Amino acid sequence: xxxxxxxxxxxxxxxxxxxxxxxxxxxxxxxxxxxxxxxxxxxxxxxxxxxxxxxxxxxxxxxxxxxxxxxxxxxxxxxxxxxxxxxxxxxxxxxxxxxxxxxxxxxxxxxxxxxxxxxxxxxxxxxxxxxxxxxxxxxxxxxxxxxxxxxxxxxxxxxxxxxxxxxxxxxxxxxxxxxxxxxxxxxxxxxxxxxxxxxxxxxxxxxxxxxxxxxxxxxxxxxxxxxxxxxxxxxxxxxxxxxxxxxxxxxxxxxxxxxxxxxxxxxxxxxxxxxxxxxxxxxxxxxxxxxxxxxxxxxxxxxxxxxxxxxxxxxxxxxxxxx
Amino acid sequence: xxxxxxxxxxxxxxxxxxxxxxxxxxxxxxxxxxxxxxxxxxxxxxxxxxxxxxxxxxxxxxxxxxxxxxxxxxxxxxxxxxxxxxxxxxxxxxxxxxxxxxxxxxxxxxxxxxxxxxxxxxxxxxxxxxxxxxxxxxxxxxxxxxxxxxxxxxxxxxxxxxxxxxxxxxxxxxxxxxxxxxxxxxxxxxxxxxxxxxxxxxxxxxxxxxxxxxxxxxxxxxxxxxxxxxxxxxxxxxxxxxxxxxxxxxxxxxx
Ligand SMILES: Nc1ncnc2c1ncn2[C@@H]1O[C@H](COP(=O)(O)OP(=O)(O)OP(=O)(O)O)[C@@H](O)[C@H]1O
Ligand SMILES: [Mg+2]
Numbered sequence: 001x002x003x004x005x006x007x008x009x010x011x012x013x014x015x016x017x018x019x020x021x022x023x024x025x026x027x028x029x030x031x032x033x034x035x036x037x038x039x040x041x042x043x044x045x046x047x048x049x050x051x052x053x054x055x056x057x058x059x060x061x062x063x064x065x066x067x068x069x070x071x072x073x074x075x076x077x078x079x080x081x082x083x084x085x086x087x088x089x090x091x092x093x094x095x096x097x098x099x100x101x102x103x104x105x106x107x108x109x110x111x112x113x114x115x116x117x118x119x120x121x122x123x124x125x126x127x128x129x130x131x132x133x134x135x136x137x138x139x140x141x142x143x144x145x146x147x148x149x150x151x152x153x154x155x156x157x158x159x160x161x162x163x164x165x166x167x168x169x170x171x172x173x174x175x176x177x178x179x180x181x182x183x184x185x186x187x188x189x190x191x192x193x194x195x196x197x198x199x200x201x202x203x204x205x206x207x208x209x210x211x212x213x214x215x216x217x218x219x220x221x222x223x224x225x226x227x228x229x230x231x232x233x234x235x236x237x238x239x240x241x242x243x244x245x246x247x248x249x250x251x252x253x254x255x256x257x258x259x260x261x262x263x264x265x266x267x268x269x270x271x272x273x274x275x276x277x278x279x280x281x282x283x284x285x286x287x288x289x290x291x292x293x294x295x296x297x298x299x300x301x302x303x304x305x306x307x308x309x310x311x312x313x314x315x316x317x318x319x320x321x322x323x
Numbered sequence: 324x325x326x327x328x329x330x331x332x333x334x335x336x337x338x339x340x341x342x343x344x345x346x347x348x349x350x351x352x353x354x355x356x357x358x359x360x361x362x363x364x365x366x367x368x369x370x371x372x373x374x375x376x377x378x379x380x381x382x383x384x385x386x387x388x389x390x391x392x393x394x395x396x397x398x399x400x401x402x403x404x405x406x407x408x409x410x411x412x413x414x415x416x417x418x419x420x421x422x423x424x425x426x427x428x429x430x431x432x433x434x435x436x437x438x439x440x441x442x443x444x445x446x447x448x449x450x451x452x453x454x455x456x457x458x459x460x461x462x463x464x465x466x467x468x469x470x471x472x473x474x475x476x477x478x479x480x481x482x483x484x485x486x487x488x489x490x491x492x493x494x495x496x497x498x499x500x501x502x503x504x505x506x507x508x509x510x511x512x513x514x515x516x517x518x519x520x521x522x523x524x525x526x527x528x529x530x531x532x533x534x535x536x537x538x539x540x541x542x543x544x545x546x547x548x549x550x551x552x553x554x555x556x557x558x559x560x561x562x563x564x565x566x567x568x569x570x571x572x573x574x575x576x577x578x
Contacts (some may be wrong), residue, residue, distance in 0.1 A: 178426045178435070185412050196374060197398035197427035199482035202449045223490055 010256070018157045024033045025274075027153040033266045034160035035222055036094070038277050039239075040246040040258030041167045042214030047244065048252035049175065051187035052102065056117030057243050060212040062235040063090040064219030069136035069229045074129075078146040080287065083220045090216035091209045098208045103201045114237070127174050135230025138223065148224045156225045163195040164259070173256055174210070183207055187253075209247040215243075238285075245288055248295050252303025260304050265291075324386070325350050325510055326402075326479050331370050331380035331569065333363075340366040342534040343380075347480065354503055355525030355542065356514045359555055362531035364514045365407055368483055371512075372404045373397045384479075398427060399480030405468035405485055407514070411456045418443065418452040420467055422476030439474055446470045446500060461488040469500065473509075480504065481512045486520055498523060518546070530554070 014034075018027045039061060043292075046052050067086030068079035075081075101112040124130050142149035150156060174180045182203045185193040190200050223229040233239075246265050251257030271282050295302070326348040333341040341363045356364050369375040371382055373394040384400055392400070395564055403424075412420050421439035422432075429435055443449045446466055451459070460465060465485050472480055486497045494517065501524055505511055515521050519527060519555045521542055528545040530538040532554040538545050544550055 123525075136401050176432060177431045178432070181419065181423055181426060181432075181435075184419075185416055188412040189410040191374065191394075192406065192412065192471075193423060194394040195374070195398060195404050195406075195410075196424045196471055197395050198423065199395045 003245075014226040015211050018154055024153065027157055029267055029270055031153045031160055031225065032270065033159040034157065034164050034223070035218060036242065036246055036266050037259040037262040038160060038164045038167055038221070039215055039218035040250070040262055041164065041171060041216060041241045042211050043149060043243045044211075044212040044247045044254075044258045045171055045174070045214070045222050046204070048247055048254070048257065049171075049180065049187070049205050050183045050204050051253075052204055052208065053244070054113045054208070054211075055110050055240055055244060056113030056115070056237075057211075057215055058089040058235055059093065059113075059120050059236065060215035060224070061219035061243075062120065062229075063087075063093065063237055064216035064221075065217070065223035065229040066130060066136065066219075068220035068223045072138050073131070073136040073146075078144075078148070079220065080146055080148060083217060084215045087213045090212040094209045094212035095205065098205045102204045102208065114240075117237065117240060118185070121231050121237075124235060125231045128188045131230070133231060135228055135234070137228040138188040139279040140227070149227060153225075156221075160221060161300075163217060167217075168255060170210075170214075170245055174207075176253070179203060179206065184253075192310070195201075215299070241288060245291055248302055249291055251304035254302065254304045255295065257302050257304045264303075275295050324348070325384070326371070326512075327383040328367075328371060329381045329383070331367065331371055331382070332374060332378045333366050334378045339378075339534050341370065344531070344534075345380075346529060347430065348510060350510055351505075351508075353501075353511045353513065353524050353526050355521040355528040356519055356531065357516070357518075357528060357545075358514060358531030361488060362554075363534040364531050365483055366534075367531065368404070368481055368512070368514060372481060388565075389569060397479075398475055401476075402481070403472035403475045403477030403479070404481040405465070405483055407471055407483040407487070409461075409464035409468050411459065411464050415456055416452070417448060417454050417456050417459070417463075417467060420456050421470050421474050424471040427475045441578040442470050444476045445473070445503075447496075462493045463542075465489065465497070466500070473504065477509060479510045479512065481514075483514045484516065485513070486515060486517055488520050522546070 018030050021030070039057075043054065045058050047054055064083065064086035067082035067089060069082070071077045071082030071085070072079050097112060097116050101109045125133050130136065139147045148159070182193060182198040185196070185198055186200050188205060194200050196239050219234065223234065226233070242265070246261030247258040248261070249264065250259065250261030268287065269284050272287070276283060324347055328344065331341055331344045331445050332520060337397045344367055346354070357365070358364050366375065370377045373389070377390060381388055383389065384397070384402060389397055389400065401446060403527050412423065418436070419440055421442050422435045425435040425438040425442070429438070440449065440452060446469060447570060448463070448466060448470060451463065456467065469482070469485060480506070482501070484578060486494050500559060501511065501513070513521070513524060525542050528540065529536055530545055530551050538548045538551050
């Protein structure tokens with residue numbers, strides 16, 4: 001019940017935000033928060049719930065972004081048509097990366113994901129068909145509404161809000177299913193989970209593929225909003241790091257953790273960029289580095305876990321004298 | 324024959340932790356596995372459950388060769404286990420821990436929950452269902468291990484020192500629980516240091532020493548076997564101890 005009230009409040013704020021704070025900067029900021037919240041929530045499925053820290057998630061983001069822009073640049077179709085293709089490629093790639101690496105210990109998986117992402121960035125940078133270093137552009141002037149090319153950030157804001165809601169709903173549904181229980185168990189003790197019949201490798205792989213699909217959608221939305229993609233904005237390692245840090249800061253493995261993380265970090269970054277211009281990028285790196293250190297040192301569960309921990313039943317009395 | 328291990332050898336590098344051990348288990352047995360620290364009991368256990376790949380030898384369940392079958396599939400075939408060092412799912416409640424086991428036989432959350440609650444009732448932990456598992460002490464964790472394993476509806480249950488770290492009263496309760504599990508038709512393999520537990524539960528005993536089987540038979544036979552006493556106490560002590568009952572020497576809490 002309390003959860004439901006909280007949910008309604010958050011939803012109401014989210015719906016009202018761009019109408020109350022309606023300057024173009026504020027609306028754009030809102031849209032960006034939601035966009036990164038989608039990507040970070042997608043990462044959360046495998047990085048938070050399954051505990052498999054993917055550091056190369058941008059590769060799926062890039063699949064979506066390039067598929068959306070490619071659909072226009074190469075075939076003259078609406079970027080929307082690229083979305084399913086992007087999902088298929090991302091999920092296929094996740095399977096190819098995941099099958100050999102997810103059965104290894106977590107570190108191998110993390111390293112493999114970085115390697116794949118960087119390799120992909122180099123390949124794309126050197127592939128003329130994908131625009132090489134220049135990248136691909138979307139429609140400069142929208143031909144019709146299906147091009148999803150708007151001047152105002154407002155339509156993007158609501159589009160992203162709907163997609164975020166879908167992402168969070170499916171995540172929530174997953175956590176309440178057998179798969180979600182298995183993921184949590186595997187995260188705590190893979191050995192015990194397997195001894196109880198949980199197919200660990202397969203479950204992690206499914207989570208990874210699901211996560212890849214949503215990340216790909218986030219990439220497609222990003223490219224649609226900005227109207228172009230290049231190797232840096234679509235496949236750059238910084239995006240992987242951002243996604244990861246947002247989820248970790250807000251609370252990995254918590255449904256609304258990534259949203260909280262995005263709502264804190266995106267404004268910080270946008271404001272520092274607008275104050276400092278190009279030099280802001282360097283500051284962003286410093287900021288992220290500092291956040292990583294702080295999370296690792298003080299709050300491994302992320303900010304949201306400060307609340308959930310307090311609300312959990314506190315009475316441990318008697319529990320230690322179990323029969 | 325329910326479970327059979329043929330000539331199992333498990334080597335870590337050149338060191339053979341289990342050296343050519345065989346065992347057969349009939350429906351309804353309670354097989355006790357004893358031996359001094361480092362004898363290879365847990366390693367042998369892990370070969371049966373698939374946690375470790377055997378260096379050589381075969382494992383058969385109901386006549387089917389399961390040597391190359393993964394632990395999760397073995398669980399599906401009716402082989403359940405507990406861990407010597409409890410592998411509690413710390414981030415979950417007690418109930419959720421047991422639901423992981425129950426999910427093996429149903430994909431539905433409600434059904435798994437109902438079943439898990441029934442299992443908790445059976446092991447006397449209903450009161451703790453909603454407590455965070457990390458708040459449990461050793462006795463609670465050991466019992467939770469058993470509950471989770473029971474929720475998978477096993478044919479064979481392997482308990483690795485399920486009673487280590489319990490006080491005399493708790494051991495008594497645990498013995499009652501194991502008896503109840505046995506009565507319900509589950510075949511058991513128990514690894515135990517506490518001699519009284521083996522004496523009061525096991526129908527057959529197998530003794531390990533330095534990776535090898537050195538004796539087998541009824542609990543009485545085994546505990547009066549000089550080779551066994553020697554393995555536990557060393558040669559000189561064994562001579563000095565002549566005349567006293569092995570069970571006394573091997574210790575365990577007073578029951
Ligand atoms: N993964 C491993 N790598 C190398 N050596 C191992 C490994 N696991 C166990 N051993 C060694 O194998 C031997 C048998 O260990 P095991 O855990 O099977 O003994 P145990 O009979 O269960 O002892 P305890 O009563 O202390 O539990 C020990 O000498 C141990 O050090
Ligand atoms: Mg052991």
